Amino acid sequence: MKRKLKTVFAMLLCSTLLCMTGCWDNKELDSLSIVTGIGIDTGKEPGNLDLSFQIASVQNGSKKEGGGGEAAPYLIRESKGRFVLGGIDALRYGNSRQLFLQHNQVIIFGSDVAKSGVKPYLDSFMRNTETRMEVWVLVAKNDARSILSTKTEQDKISSVALTRMIMNERAISPYSSTNMLQFTSHLVDRSTAPVTLVVERREEDGLQILNFSGMAVFKDDVMVGMMDMYQMQGYILSMGEVNGGSLEIVTDLGNADLKITKSSCKQEIVLGDQGNITFKLKVNTVLAVGALQNFRGMDINKVISLVNGKAKEALETKIKACFAESQRLQSDIYGIGAHIHKHHPKEWKTMESAWASIYPKIRLELEVETNLGSSGKISESLNMREGHE
Incomplete structure (x- = not known):
């Protein structure tokens, strides 16, 4: 009986000890360099890359050791190399902490790198088991390092700020941004040209801010041009559901600031008997008045009719401008x-090899309907009544 009790006691003791032990392969936080952003720029030496890694600071408290004020929220580590993997390894050799890529938010390509082709670098990230396929891919209007080193006012870590900015854009339209999975799937598809957001750094009233200034357009993996925000809005309206945005209307009688409440687009692609292709777009947009200026002495119904017609023309112009630019860029x-x-598939076999020359010949057939509904809490502008009897 005593032997049985001893056996049971030993088993309970072992199970208790096992429960108290941690996972053997857990990585301690203070042994990691948590990468939140990666920038890739053309190196000063031919054939080399300048790599920038934004690493979040991990502090036990909010103050620097020695009482020297607040700790910096991040640091930038740099390395050079012919390949991304070589640059990462070079940084690891000179770092007391292990680079941890699983929390990386963004991969930013400098414009020079994007113009030379990004496929080799995306290949490196896709092979790395730590890289998430959902990481956002961006192009810097100039260099990537300056974007990562920007000290934004609200979000101290620029990569986190960019992620939140992207999520704000995606609340309006999912077509405004691209992650690595979407980008590489278009590369594999070969016919669809990838697009990504273009980010730039500006200064306003002495503060550094990050701003999306349009989208980069690629042909295969080479950036062939940048579209501005005007053309980018035309692209978004052409792709599907849109749940936000604004539209400025300027006329000789007055101006209007309109809110895009909802917009939808139906696409249809028609192949003709002679091999000609027609791209049909039917856009339906619901708008609301955000502000009215002037329109002195005009009846509100006439103002709504005028502004609605001008809004339709403006949307048509944006969509056509984007399509024309994409054809120019092939x-x-x-x-x-x-x-x-x-x-x-049968017709595609004859088109595939010559698609770059066929695409600029596609005819756009566009139909836009606008419905300007709500005028807000007040129907008229503050000076519309002037001149009324």
Whole structure:
């Protein structure tokens, strides 16, 4: 009996000890360099890259050791190399902490790197088991390092600020941003041209701010141009559901600031008997008045009719401007070729090799409907009544 009790006691003791032990492969926080942003720029030496890694600071308290004020929220570590992996390894050799990439928010390509082709660098990240496929891919209007080193006012870590800015954009439209999975899937597709947001750093009233200034357009993996925000809005309206945004209307009688409440787009791709292709877009947009200026002495119904007509013209112009620019760049950003490949595989076989020259010849057939509804809490501008009897 005593032997049995001793055996039971020993088993309970062992199980208790096992419960108290931690996971053998856990990584302690103070042994890691948590990477939150990666920048890739063309190196000063031919064939080399300048790599920038934004690393979040991990402090036990909010003050620097020795009482020297608040700790910096991040630090920038740099390395040089011909390949991304070599640059990461070089940084690891000179670092007391292990680089941890699983919390990385953004991969930013400098414009020079983007113009030379990004496929080799994306290949490195995709092979790295720590890289998340959901990481956002951006192009810096100039260099990537300056974006990562920007000290923004609200979010102290610029990569976190960029992620939150992207999520704000995606609340309006999911087509405004691109992660690594979406970018590489378009590369594999070969006919659809990837696009990414362009980010730039500016100064306003002595403060550094980050701002999205448009989108980068690629042909295969090489950036062939940048579209401004005007053209980018045309692209977003052409791709599907839009749940926000604004539209400025300027006329000889007055001006209006409109809110895009909701917009939808139906796409149709028609192949003609002679091999000609028509890209049909039917856009339906619901608008609301954000502000009215002037329109002195005019009836509100006439103002709404005038502004609604001008809004329709403005949306048509934006959509056409984006489509024309994509044709000039020979970059199928709409996925027209992918649609033909899927639904007309026989015809696609004859088009695939010459798609870059076929795409600029596609005819756009555009139909835009606008419905200007709510005028807000007040119907007229503060000076519209002037001149009324």
